Amino acid sequence: LSHGSGGRAMAQLISELFQRHLDDELLLQGNDQALFQPPPGRLVMSTDGHVISPLFFPGGDIGSLAVHGTVNDVAMAGARPLYLAVGFILEEGFPLADLARIVESLARAAKAAGVAVVTGDTKVVERGKGDGVFITTTGIGVVPDGITISGDQARPNDRILVSGWIGDHGVAILSQRENLGFETQIQSDSAALHTLVASMIATVPDLHCLRDPTRGGLATTLNELAHQSGVGMQIRETDIPIRSEVAAACELLGLDPLYVANEGKLVAICPPEQATRLLAAMRAHPLGVDASIIGEVVEDPQHFVQMETGFGGSRILDWLVGEQLPRIC
Amino acid sequence: MQAESIRVRGLVQGVGFRPTVWRLARDCGLVGDVRNDGEGVLIRVLQDSPREASAVSVFLTRLVAECPPLARIDHLERSVIHDEQILAELGGAEGFQILASAATAAHTGIVPDAATCATCAAEIADPANRRHGYAFTNCTHCGPRLSIVKGIPYDRARTSMAPFPLCAECAREYTDPADRRFHAQPNACPVCGPRLWLLDARGRDVDAGERSGLDAITAASRLLSAGRILAIKGIGGFHLACDATHAEAVAELRRRKRRDAKPLAMMARDLDVVRGYCRLSEQEAEILASPAAPILLLERRTDAPEGAGPAGPPLAPRIAPGQSTLGMMLPYSPLHHLLLQSWSHPLVMTSGNLSEEPQCVENTEARDRLSGLADAFLLHDRDIVNRVDDSVVRFMAGEARVLRRARGYAPTPLGLPPGFARTPPLLALGGELKNTICLVRDGQAILSQHLGDLEDAKTTREFSRTISLYLELFQCHPEVLVVDAHPDYRSTLMGRDWAAQTGQTLITVPHHHAHLGSVLAENGWPLDGGPVLGLMLDGLGYGADGTLWGGEFLLGDYRAFRRLASLAPVAMPGGTRAIREPWRNLFAQLERAGGWSVWRDGYGELAVVRWLQSKPLALMQRLIERQLNSPLASSAGRLFDAVAAALQVGPEVLSDEGAAAIELEALASFAIHEVDEGYPFARVAGSDGVLLDPHPLWSALFADLARGRSSAWIAASFHRGFARALSDLAFELADAHGVRTIALSGGVFQNHLLLEAVTRQLQGAGCQVLLHRQVPANDGGLSLGQAAVAAALLLD
Ligand SMILES: [Fe+3]
Ligand SMILES: [Mg+2]
Ligand SMILES: [Zn+2]
Ligand SMILES: [Zn+2]
Incomplete structure (x- = not known):
């Protein structure tokens, strides 16, 4: 050429x-x-x-x-x-x-x-x-008429859902690009999500927020939404779907899967009483079979996204400025 | 008529200072008065006759000598009173009076929590005393302060004693200047004060007990004897306690707390019990028995040293695995005294939390979070307002050095060095881990208690709350916020947000400049004292060039610095993961020192090489080569980790970043006296100064491994060699720049072998060496340094 x-x-x-x-x-x-x-x-x-x-x-x-x-x-x-x-x-x-x-x-x-x-x-x-x-x-x-979905609509007590496995895309790209030779090949989740969205809003028209956690991953997206809506978030590590091979690769690479990009996942925030219906609607769609309710929106003037860890501790998922440089002295 | 006024500054409010003045003045037959005001304490005395004049001198001498235990006189200033009206007032006075506080704003802040004094301890042990067996006994010379305060002025209404109105008898003590409890805000007795109770794991009241709480304590002690684990609400937080000689109890505590190796602190009834397990010098005994009553790291007894008395029953093996020291403290609250009464050996008293988290302070929270950890709960209804952890102290290089500064020490103000008097009010936000904050006002630095790791959400919330509290307690309105240069430290992120919201000036200080400022400020190095050579060794911090530093030779002062040399930067494959898994550092070191294949081929038989080969080395190689999440760091802490990994010392995955290095130090201490030379380091030219290169160390170390040398010998050789390489280079650099003073800071200097060896060599070479004492060398002291560096900038 x-x-x-x-x-x-x-x-x-x-x-x-x-x-x-x-x-x-x-x-x-x-x-x-x-x-x-x-x-x-x-x-x-x-x-x-x-x-x-x-x-x-x-x-x-x-x-x-x-x-x-x-x-x-x-x-x-x-x-x-x-x-x-x-x-x-x-x-x-x-x-x-x-x-x-x-x-x-x-x-x-x-x-x-x-x-x-x-x-x-x-x-x-x-x-x-x-x-x-x-x-x-x-x-x-x-x-469609009557639908108002925006990043500033999250309200305290709303539920937070993700549509499936987190971190696949970023890890797939990295291991391919850098030729890291992991035993199991991890596939990018790249997919068009509009039909999933269509069935979600058909079930729960007053969905509050939707966002695809692309660059910066789930943690960054939740921080964006928390700030935009002026709320805090409380999520549970054990409820976030992460494939064991993705978790293992991230551990080897020293990456946090919650900051790794996705290209076929969405985060949804809806009123608490709609959460189970929404979850069911998502799971009924091929792109949402592994959907999960991962936490709640909470009131918090500091807009922290807080995660209860597997050990019962609680850490703040920062809105990282840098490139995940170690912070431990 | 003649009179004089005596102005006293220092820690003189809320510590029984006025009653002492009153008592001594009356003893000396003085006429006059004493009051608290915004500057401290003001004493006024008539001085009409030469006899009275000499009585005043006697009075002042005695005041200094008999200063109450928690008070500290920083400054005494006498001046003649000329004001006719005041003279007339005094002339008409009868004897000596305590006056109500002047309305001016209190400027003396709040004092630390203090261990139960001997008099109170005697009262609770005395069956005839009305406080017999009462766990909340205190007086002006002892008891809680920082842990119960909500605001100023410091009086009962603004503490968690507010819900306990004084009974008639306590009120009488409170208002009688002759009483030891005059104006003791937390004064209490079994009639009017807080109450103690014991709950089992399911929340059932085990023993509601009598009013004094003695029954609950007896029952708790019985449970401990049976090998149970108790959550005990103390002064600044909860402890988890068990019998330190009960192997199963200690193992179970570790299992439940998910704490594998970190040594467990213990509490012993008295010094004799401590001596049964540890070598204890006179100075060390004094520190243990001081009002601060810290956890003191003491050399563990391996024999029966002369005069130490009989050894106690053996401790459980898992108390302090791999350690040559034990962490001991004495009872510091009446509850502890009562609980330990019958114990002739120590109890484990470790912080009431899961590893990594801050300890609990509230009853419901403790019941919640500790339900899987404790078999029973010894609770009380006096709220802990501020979490204040146990302080940790160690004797090193001839002095007591605070490793963690909290209960008993904070928030005692630290005087800033000459030149800093006019510093505008500012607030430094510290680092990420082991965070403290530091306020500056009126030429003093107020360093907060250890707050903990800001990666934890709860600690971060406490961080904000503690800042508000300190600003109120010390009436400080900072115009300036100071943060670390690391863009992702939580304290940096929050400081940025606050500055943007309030318009406060934000000053960013590179990590190791702050460490340098910290040790200079603590040592009173004047603002214009000129440059020193700073040897800053720690885990890592964001350097002035955006890379990670941690083994730095800096020439500088508060205002500026230059990096003259550092450890050679080595990749950290996997970033933070490399801090958790020391084998990654070992591999990266070997990659750098000639390449992995050299070591693999040369030493294929060594266990450590075979162990490394079970690791994903090809991937690590790839990460390093592609610079993929493998930042370069000139970190001394990581070098320690790599050596620990080479000896397969310490846990394979660290939950506490210092754990491997601490075990390496303990191991080395067993052989340090057998080693003279130590391993060599090389020097190579870097792009901006000299690099201290560990390559030769690895050759020597692997040769010794192959030769079958003991791990202790190798660890000691590393310590010796590293200390020598550091001292030699530091001295040469100092000499080349015409500097005679060398300042040591950074967490790695909490390693006593390294601290003592480097100090000895530098002092031997004729250098003045500045070391930390009251302020931790690690990031716990960072905020003080940030404050000093920012102050220097603002004062220019
Ligand atoms: Fe540091
Ligand atoms: Mg876009
Ligand atoms: Zn007392
Ligand atoms: Zn009373």
Whole structure:
């Protein structure tokens, strides 16, 4: 792949590639924009730049991740995602076969999620000025009437739930990238969560908060929600689903799984009397079978996220500023 | 008419100072008065005749000599009274009076909790006394203070004694200046005071008992004799107690507390019982019997030393595994005296908590959290307002040195050195573990009691609460907050938030600069005293360059410092995990010292090599090589851990970061006198100064292992060699920079072998060596140093 004006042939190639895999009607019209009638209701929009190393990892690749990331950000407002716009930045010399794999995977993920890729763009930068490929995706979705889900809605006594195993993605990426050679391969959990969300709000319309604990992991997400809502949180270590192989890998690496990224999990906060129904609805969905109620929202002027440990102690899950540098003198 | 006023400053309020003045003044036939005010105590006396003038001198001499046990006179100033009105007032007075306190704000704060005095102890033992067997007996010379106070001024209404109105007899004592209980705020007796009771594990009253509580104590003592574990509510928290000679009880206590190896503190009835188990010097006996009554680490008796008396029945083997010392204390509350009355051997008295957590202070909380730990609960209804743990002291390099500063010591103000008098009020928030806070006001530093590890949620809440309490007790409105440079310390995070909310100035002090400031301030090093060489050895702290430090040679003072040298940085594969698992440090050291394969191939037969080979070494290698969660640290603490791992000493996974190093020290102490040379270290040039490189140490150590040398010998050789390498380099650096004073700080200097060896060598080379005494060398002293460094900055 070469960049610049001489790359007519390349542009041709890419456009063929995209047309082959992304056969959306709007995209195929060949315009620089997508024209569509907005559906009735409130729209949400979200954008995310995806950079990841390695590009291909157990359980996904940057193509599927770029779809899931933005679909999930849209879905966390309780919305049904409709359209995606995709921007590629490619580094000169990036293998075409890899690009084909990524585009194909992106297309497959979008199709599976039922969202249409309606517009896109591709740029090629000089060798050394990119890291293979970066993908920016922008999504639009529509929120059903009567649904107000936002990070500032958590109220004392609300229950906190997670949709499944925590920490899979981050550990999978790290062990693949650094070639750590763990005995059991850990798969990224990368997945589109909007159908899970749809069945959750169908059961519990007054869901208070939803968020996907991506970068910074569960601990960071809970801290964000606690601050946004002006509350504290009390969770129980023993109720947080963590696979034993993830826990073992984290122990070896010295990482705290609660700070490790997820790409197919959500945190939900709902009124206490709805918690069991919500849990049942989540468990009935393939992406929520391992869901768990992990704790409660509490009143706390200091907005601490506190965790009862397996030993009955209690520690504060900090909102870390640095890179988990040891703090023990 | 002539008169003079005598101004007394120091710890003179709430400690029976005015009644002492009153008694002595009357003895000396003086006319005048005494009162408390915002600056301390003010005495005014008539001085009309030469006889009266000499009586005043006698009075002052006696006042200094007979100063009440809890009082401390920092400053006495006499001046002639010229004011006609005051002279007239005094002229018309009859004898000597105690006046009510002046309304000005109290500026003398609060004194520490003090162990039961001899007079009170005699009263509770006397069947004829109305306080016979009463567990809450106290007087102005003893009893709870910091642990029961909620606010100032310090009077009964603002303590947890408020719900116990004084009976007529106690009220009489309280108001009679001739009585030892004059204005003793926690004064109480079986008629009006707190009550004691014993509950079994299911919460049933075992023995409601008589009013004095003696029945409950007798029943508790009986349970202890039967090998049971008791939760006992004390002065500043709960203890878990059992018979220290009862092997099963001690093993069971360890199991329930999930405390594998850490030594357990003990309480002995009197010094004779202590002597049955430990070597005890005169000075050590004095510390044990002082009002602070700390846990004192004493050399364990292995024989029957001259004059030590017969050894007591043997202690349970799991009291202090691998230790050459025992932690002993004497009874410090009437309850302890009564409980230990019949015990001719020690009781284990360890903090009432699960490992890692702060000890309980409330009855319901204790019942809750200790229900799986204790077979019965000895409770009372006087609330513990502030958790104050037992202090820990050890005699090292010729002096008592406080390792953990809490009950009996805090919050006694520490005078700041010359040059700091005009420091604006400030609050330093300390470190992450072993946290303390430090206030500065009126040229004094007030260092809080040990608060604990801020990784624990409960401790963090107490941290906020303690700050509010101290600000109120000492009437301090800090304009400045001081924090450590580590971005993720909880104290740093909270300090940032508070400063952002209140507009207070936030000052950040690098960890090891704070350690340096701490030892300088404690030693009264003047603000303009010029630079010293600071040898700062600890686990690790966030360095000025954003890497982790912990074995540092700093040239500097309060204002600034330069890093002249350090230990060679070594990776910590797995970050915090490497602190928990010393084998990771050993592996990283060997990786750095020529590469693992060299050691594996050269010493494949050694147990330690085979043990390491059972570990995921390829992964560790990968982490180090890829710099993946493997920060470099020039840490002395980690070097100790690595050597401990090489000898397979200490637990394989540490719950307490110092545990392996403490066992290594104990092991070394058995052979330290057989070793002269010690292992060598190399010096290499680093990017910013000299690096002390342990590579040669590993060669010598592995050769000794292969030769079959004893672990004790190897541990001692490490201590000796390390001490020599440190002293030599410190001396040379000091010399090269024209400095004669060397300051030692950081938690690693709580290792007595290293402290004594380094001190001896440096003093032998003609250096002045500054060491900690009252202030812990570890992060417990960090807040004092933060305060001093910030103050220097503000004063410029
Ligand atoms: Fe430190
Ligand atoms: Mg996003
Ligand atoms: Zn007394
Ligand atoms: Zn009474």
